Amino acid sequence: MSNTIERKHRIVILGGGPGGYEAALVGAQLDADITLVEATGIGGSAVLTDVVPSKSLIATADAVAAVRNASELGVCTVTESGESCEVTTVVDCAALNKRLLRMAQTQSQDMLKKLTSAGVKVIFGHAKLASRSAVSISTNTGETQLIEADTIVIAVGASPRKLVSAKPDNERILTWKQLYNLTELPEHLIVVGSGVTGAEFASAYRILGSKVTLVSSRERVLPGEDKDAAQVLEEKFKQLGMQVLSKSRADAVIRTADGVRVELADGRAVTGSHCLMAVGSIPNTSCIGLENAGIKTTDSGHIRVNRVASTSVPSIYAAGDCTDFYPLASVAAMQGRTAIMHALGDFVRPIEVRNVTSNVFTSPEIATVGFSEKDIEEIPELAATSSVHMLPLHENPRAKMQGVKEGFVKIIASKLNGAVRGGVIVGPRASELIFALAVAVEHRLTVDQITAAFTVYPSMTDSISDVSRDLHVRPKIK
Template identity: 55%
Template sequence: MTHTTDYASRTIIILGGGPGGYEAALVASSLGAQVTLIERQGFGGSAVLTDVVPSKTLIASADIMASLDETADLGICFSEEKTTGKPYVDLKTVNERLLRLAQQQSADIKRSLERAGVTIIEGTGKLKDQYTVEVRESNGLSYELRAEFILLAVGTHPRELPTAKPDGERILNWTQLYSLKELPEELIVVGSGVTGAEFASAYNRLGSHVTLISSRDRVLPGEDEDAAEVLENVFDRRGVKVIPRSRAQAVNYSEDGTKVIVSLADGRKVQGTHCLIAVGSIPNTENLGLENAGVKTTQSGHIIVDKVSRTNISSIYAAGDCTGVYPLASVAAMQGRVAMAHMMGDAVKPLRTHQVAANIFTSPEIATVGITEKEIAQGTYRADTIMLSLSTNPRAKMMAVKDGFIKIFSRQHSGTVLGGVVVGPRASELIFPLALAVDKKLHVDDLAETFTVYPSLTGSISEAARKLHKAL
């Protein structure tokens, strides 16, 4: 007797409405599954409500300020008859706008889910076993739901220091910054990773005096060293004070309450008007009932998944930051889509992390894809490297761009593009041709022989590829 499976009748419960959850819900619904999505905070999750959308909207305002600061090089001047000084930032208006955009995006996502036929529950869910979720709606109603498959996409929350509890007034985590009505005069940023570097860059461009405290010997310790060096040089030129090899031990208020004082482990103290704590995040897996279903986690609490987003329990999958794979909205969405395809028996292309394109929205931006120069130095890959400064690019000269470069890694002998780094304005856009080359295993000559617009910043990608050409 032949057994057939009706994929269209499958039932799926998704916990979490962030990029991993809502993208998964849309895919599963389009394939005919009965999907229930449970979300407690708002659709889009922290990526839309407190992280990516608001922070990058803030950075957009900072970029405009940066452009205005550099207009003199372009021959643009402000008439003294019409202005009494430099432009300034109305932070209250900036924050109101970014929060409004976040809510609009969240509402758009909810409407998309509703149109797709996804059942939406506003509340929380907890695993009771491998197929059952205990639901508690926001109105207090409780009940149980069963499904063939469960996807966990519960995200993370900011890590806090026991001796530096954010209060939303002068000691803040990154979700609380948007409640500020006035620009911090002196902002101390604790943490030099991606989040800390982005906010340090943004608030510096908005007009704050920024001090960045790094426990490591440089900013962005996990990123390309040449890129980090460019950013540190820019910080130095723009007045950001970086304190390396220093660990924040505590943050307290001054006696009059108008200042915050950061105590360092070596006894030094740093004073400012506000302090941002940006020391990483913690997965929202506590009290999720993982032990009830037998789902395995790492020591840090992240859910362990394979390349198709499946946990050690065949009926339970996970996606997004709670897995610790990559803290990127794009990766969360891809994990969710891959999970649904695998559940539904659709064609599956397992997640390949070495093909992930990532961007750090500092000024200048830093974008990466594929292998790293560190992996080449360690002997993991045998590759040729070329780095070309944007200072030689005619379009960059016209735009008064002073900082940045294009870097390409290609496999020795074969010339296949293995990775790249772009540092410069809109690096998040410029990385795409390199990401495409990595994904499709293109040769450096494929990049070199493709027409680029003259003048353009992408011309440097083609030029760098030409320098990696080897005569046969």
């Protein structure tokens, strides 16, 4: 009888953000030997300085908007004498940011507890690839060690892109990581960049009470989103009193005595109290030893991966914003899970980019899944066989009850069999409503199958059913 003990599959994970965290949990569940190395805190920037605090900030803005708009629903405030009075909302920026950062730290600690409870060895420090099968670690306590690994997962994330002509100073010129150091709301926030990050912060700070100018180098805000959705949002921005400067490229941001000056390429200049630089991100891949393992990257430094998160080296995987895949926390988590399952020979369904659901947390929210209308227009065979139908949300009974005026539901479906190919929802909690269409896209459901399911009346989901019903494909009778 043999006394040999089978060695567990050894996995080293670089980074404890959504991708690394999920990879570690799956690896532990599948009885592998897991070591996770994280430099700052479990959850990475997604939890500590990005998704969790920013969406919490937006939740506060939603609460402020609800109070301000309450009178439209018949709710008013009165004095002790019974006279009506206007509500003045005041946001305590210091208290708000303290809450956001405390909540982020709590979430990070909860995630750490879950990892350690699952048997994952967590090391706080910096990791670097020494070879295709070894990782060199410098711990935050000054120790160094080399760990041999059967599988390596790189999930080091990305950082805000910084321009030489607009260097952040953590006081007036800020990245989205530095906003939470503010103790007072910006009097006039200039947001450079009209992508998702720029639009979300511009929306939130305008509602919270700051004057906001959004500088966009493109023709419209959110150039990568559905054009109808972007138009709704831009109109809402203008209704809120936000100044949107389209086709305006910022050349430089200069600190002044009491604020900032943003110089535009056409010679104009915009002055404000603070400037948020939201001009994209760069992967944290420059100093992690990719060259030691021969891993292929794009010109921008993103790690090339396939649909199972595998890199050009079979034993090394990558997940999250450091890859050339979709830069979303949900996608990073899915990549992390997929990578470990593939490495350990478990059942794997390769990630399908067109099934990815995304959301822009502006007011109103914009949620999308599947093929976009632009995709359909650019693919002749899809253009010829697709129907696009949209209904405004203000026609929905529940929306009327809640005072919702902006938004819509749009579905793209096959003319041949009614299969749902994509969808867009713009409105309150669109991030929740899109799930029905995400399931339809993932499982190739038809519009008739959607309408066969009961919706609650009244509900916002009625609009999804209504659009689906309008796209009904009449069966051909032989």
